[in-house]
Amino acid sequence: MTSLLALGVVSAWLVIDAQNRLGNGAAQVARERVAAIVQLLNTGAAPSDLPLLVRDSAYEVIDRTAKRVITCPGLRHGAFAPADGYKGGGDSVSVLRPGDVDLAMPESTGCQRTLGRDVEITETRVHVATDTSGDSKYRIFGAAVVDESGQAALDSVRVTLLAGVPVIALLIGAIAWFAVRRSLRPVEAIRSEVAEIGAHDLSRRVPAPDSADEIAKLAETMNTMLARLDAAVTRQSRFTSDASHELRTPLASLRTQLEVLLAHPDRLDWRDACRNALLDVTRLQDLVGDLVLLGKLDNAGPERFTPVRLSEVVESCLSGRQGVRAGIEGDPTVLGDRGRLERLLRNLVDNAQRHTRTGVEVTVSTVDGVGVLAVADDGPGIPAADRERVFDRFVRLDDGRARDDGGAGLGLAVVAEIARAHGGTVEVADHDGGARLVVRLPLARS
Structure with missing residues (x-):
């Protein structure tokens, strides 16, 4: 339907535009002829002088009583002037039928080439323009032949478009329907596969086409x-x-x-x-x-963080703790939630104190444009194979130790989630004689 409407609008516009161009050419010629005759009459020439002064032109001049004064070519029956004669105004289109024009008449001298010799045996459409002389004595009508071959071609195009546009629109619609159906087959395959995937069968995957689209x-x-x-x-x-x-x-x-x-x-x-x-x-x-x-x-969306100085977080968390040393270099400021950052550090220090022999060391620094918070102890350390698993939930590396000492295995998982929520990371770094956990957080922009 859309293609039919679009083609119809475009075709109508093209036909109307071509018709206007075809008519405008004859209209311009007719108006030029009228203007030339009006200029001659205004400069003192008499209508009887026009056959000598005007060549290769078709015209008719009438007086106030609508009586024909002179005409070129000779007209037997028809006339360029309309029925209302002198009072008529505006351009018009007239049809000269066989017998209306006699090119053998003296008045037709100089007009043969203007209208064409076929005017005596075929109907001829002419565009007629009109104007009045300066003294208002005469009404002048100038005529120009409308291009019949062009009109015939335009009529043929109009008929062709009227018959062809619906067919073309139907063809386009059919091609588009088949193309869309073909292109949407992978989508249907994806839809049917997703419809069959249940909450307990998420291991299945949808088929991926090789179209790279x-x-x-x-x-x-x-x-x-x-x-x-x-x-x-x-x-x-x-x-x-x-x-x-x-x-x-x-x-x-x-x-x-x-x-x-x-x-x-x-x-x-x-x-x-x-x-x-x-x-x-x-x-x-x-x-x-x-x-x-x-x-x-896990369910938190984007949060509004505020600038937090890591030195203040360390001072707040270590206040009153025994056996914990602090070293601050550069005093970095990060964007975050101060309460959760304090919870992160408390969990790290609690974990270190459970395993250390002599003490815990907390350091704050700025490395490569990132705020670094590190907690180190001199305990047994964390095996290299467990350095990623240690941040999973409910993971206790020493399964045999008492829960009173070891906790539920959520402390470091909380640390990892808080760091992730702040756009940072946490990892177990290499450290001689114990474990060293390092948190990296992006700095607040000044």
Whole structure:
């Protein structure tokens, strides 16, 4: 429908424009002839002088009574002047029929080549222009033959377009329909595959065509998204399983202590039982707090950070701690959330203090335009094979140690997520005689 409308509009415009050009050529010639005759009459020439003064021109002059004064060529029946005669105005198109013109008449001298000899045997369309002499005695009509061959060609084009435009539009529509259907086959394949992929079957991928076009890019993007979803669902499932396990242990311990205390109140020291129960509640509270923070970091969108000086974060976190040394070089300022940056440093220091022998060292510096926060200890260190895994959730490298000492394995995972949320990174760097964890954060622009 759209192609039909567009072709129709364009075709109509072309025909109208060609018709206007065809008519304008004859109109211009007719107006020039009228203007030349008016100029002669205005300069004192009489209408009877016009055959001698005007050559190769077709015209008719009438007086106030609409009586023909002179004409060229000789007209038997028809006339250039309209029926209303002197009062008529404006251009018009007249048709000279066979018998209207007699080229053998004396008045036709000089007009043969203007109208053509075929005017006696065929209909001839002429454009007629009109004007009035300066003294208003005469009305002059000038005529010019409309190009019949051009008009015939235009009429032929008009008929052809009227018949051809619907056919061409239908052909274009059919070609476009088949082309679109063919080009959208990969899209349909992608759609049907996505429709069959369920939440528990994210390992499947959509077919990617070899066309190297936008559809291929769409399939690649869909597969990348499915891979991310698959990884996220797997991580979430593992996280849920680990979290339920970690929550179950302190809850079971707390319930057991309370049940034993209620069953044997005279055999247990209620103060020791409450103290142990408080430890389990504290462990639960810390674990839930870490889980809530990780959930917020996982679902956090773009945040509005403010400039934070890392030296102030170190001073706040290390205040009152024993066995921790601080070294500040350059005092870098980063964009971030001060509370979460303090949480990041506390987790790093807590982890280092659990494994160190003599003490922990915290350093702040600026390296290659990046703020660097490093925490080092002189403990047993972290094996090279575990330096990436240590930042996963619920990972404890020493599975045999007590949970009271080792925690739930979320501390470094929280560190990694906070660093990522701030556009930074965290890694285990090479360090002799212990572990050294380095956080790199982009500096705030001044």
